[in-house]
Amino acid sequence: MLKIDLTDKVIVVTGGGTGLGRAMTETFIRCGAKVAICGRRQHVLEETARVSGPQVLPFVCDVRDWESVSQFLSHVVRTWGKLDAVVNNAAGNFLAASETLSPRAFRAIVDIVLVGSFHMSRWAGAYWIENKFPGHILNIVTTYTDTGCAFVMPSAAAKAGVQAMTLSLAYEWAMYGIRVNAIAPGSFPTEGAWSRLMPDAQMEQLYRQRMPMGRYGRYEELGALAAFLLSDLAPYITGAVIPIDGAERLQGASFNYLAQVADRETLKKAFQALKEASAR
Ligand code: HXC
Ligand code: NAP
Numbered sequence: 596m597l598k599i600d601l602t603d604k605v606i607v608v609t610g611g612g613t614g615l616g617r618a619m620t621e622t623f624i625r626c627g628a629k630v631a632i633c634g635r636r637q638h639v640l641e642e643t644a645r646v647s648g649p650q651v652l653p654f655v656c657d658v659r660d661w662e663s664v665s666q667f668l669s670h671v672v673r674t675w676g677k678l679d680a681v682v683n684n685a686a687g688n689f690l691a692a693s694e695t696l697s698p699r700a701f702r703a704i705v706d707i708v709l710v711g712s713f714h715m716s717r718w719a720g721a722y723w724i725e726n727k728f729p730g731h732i733l734n735i736v737t738t739y740t741d742t743g744c745a746f747v748m749p750s751a752a753a754k755a756g757v758q759a760m761t762l763s764l765a766y767e768w769a770m771y772g773i774r775v776n777a778i779a780p781g782s783f784p785t786e787g788a789w790s791r792l793m794p795d796a797q798m799e800q801l802y803r804q805r806m807p808m809g810r811y812g813r814y815e816e817l818g819a820l821a822a823f824l825l826s827d828l829a830p831y832i833t834g835a836v837i838p839i840d841g842a843e844r845l846q847g848a849s850f851n852y853l854a855q856v857a858d859r860e861t862l863k864k865a866f867q868a869l870k871e872a873s874a875r
Pocket of ligand 1 (some may be wrong): 686687688689690691696698699700703704713737773781782788792845849866869
C-alpha cells in the first residue's frame with residue numbers, strides 16, 4: 596500500500612495554531628513528522644501543542660518581524676537539528692470597500708502575507724543553500740491570485756505576490772534541490788476566515804450556493820495534498836500552484852458575488868459591522 600510518510604521530517608507551519616494551519620499540522624504529525632508552529636498568541640499555540648503531543652513545538656513569532664523569524668527558525672534547528680520544510684500559511688484578511696482602506700489597513704495584510712512569507716523563505720533558503728540541504732517551501736495562497744478579487748483587494752495583491760515569489764524561487768533554487776510550491780485552497784470554513792469574510796447568514800448561503808460540488812472543502816483533503824507535496828513522493832514537483840477548490844474558481848473570484856447581491860451602502864455597513872465584531 597502506498598502511504599504518505601513524513602517520518603522524522605521537521606516541518607514549520609506559520610499560523611499552525613488555528614484553522615487550516617492546525618489541520619495541516621495534525622496531518623503531518625499523523626504521517627510521522629515533527630512540526631514547529633508559530634503565531635502571535637501563545638495560548639492558542641500551547642493549546643494546539645497540548646492536543647497534538649510532543650511532536651508539536653509551539654513558538655511565539657510574528658512573521659512580519661525579521662528578528663522574530665530568525666529566532667524562531669534558529670530555535671527549531673537547535674531543537675531538532677535540521678529543517679526540512681516551511682509552510683507559509685499565516686495570513687490576514689477582511690472584507691472592505693477598497694476606497695475606504697487606510698494605508699495601515701493595506702499594510703496590515705501585505706506585511707503578514709507577503710513580507711512574512713519572504714522572511715520565512717529568505718531565512719530557510721539561505722540555511723538550506725549553506726548546508727547543501729534540499730528543503731521545501733509550501734505557500735498557501737488563494738484561488739484569486741490570477742483574477743484579483745473584489746472587497747479583499749489587499750489579500751489578492753499580497754497573495755499574487757506570494758504566487759510570484761513561489762515561481763521565482765522555484766526556478767532560482769532548483770539547482771540547490773530546493774522545491775517551492777503553492778496550494779490555492781477554495782473555501783474551507785474556519786473561524787478565522789468565516790468571522791471576517793461572511794457578512795451574514797443570508798450572504799453565506801448565497802456564497803455556498805456557488806460551490807459547484809455543493810459543498811465546501813474538508814480539512815483532511817487539504818492536509819493530504821500538503822502532506823503529499825512535502826513527502827518523498829513528489830520530488831519532481833516544483834514551481835506548481837495547485838488549486839484545491841472543487842472547481843469553485845471557475846464561477847469567478849470568491850467575493851465578486853457580493854457586488855451582485857447588495858448595493859454598496861448595504862455592503863459597507865455589513866463590512867463595518869464585521870470589523871467591529873472582530874475587534875471585540
Ligand atoms: C478595514 C481594518 C479592518 C477591517 C483592521 N483594519 N480590520 N480595516 N476593515 N475589517 C485596519 C485598522 O483599522 C488599522 O488601520 C489597520 O487595519 C491595522 O489594524 P490592527 O487591528 O492594528 O491590525 P493587526 O492587529 O495587525 O491585525 C491584522 C488583521 C486581523 C488582519 C486586521 O484581522 C488579524 O489579525 N487577522 C489574522 C487572521 C485572519 O485574518 N484570518 C483570515 C484568513 S482567511 P487604522 O488606519 O485604522 O489604524 C484568508 C483567505 C480566505 O486569508 C479566502 C476564502 C475564500
Ligand atoms: P486563520 O485560522 O485565521 O489562520 C491565520 C493564522 O495566521 C492564525 O493562526 C494567526 O495566528 C496567524 N497569523 C496572523 N498574523 C500572523 C503574524 N503576523 N505572525 C504569525 N502568525 C500570524 O485562517 P485560515 O482560514 O486557517 O487560513 C489559513 C491560510 O489558508 C491562510 O493563508 C489563508 O489565506 C488560506 N486560505 C484559507 C481559505 C479558507 O477558506 N479558510 C481559503 C483560501 C486560502 P495569530 O492571530 O495568533 O497570530
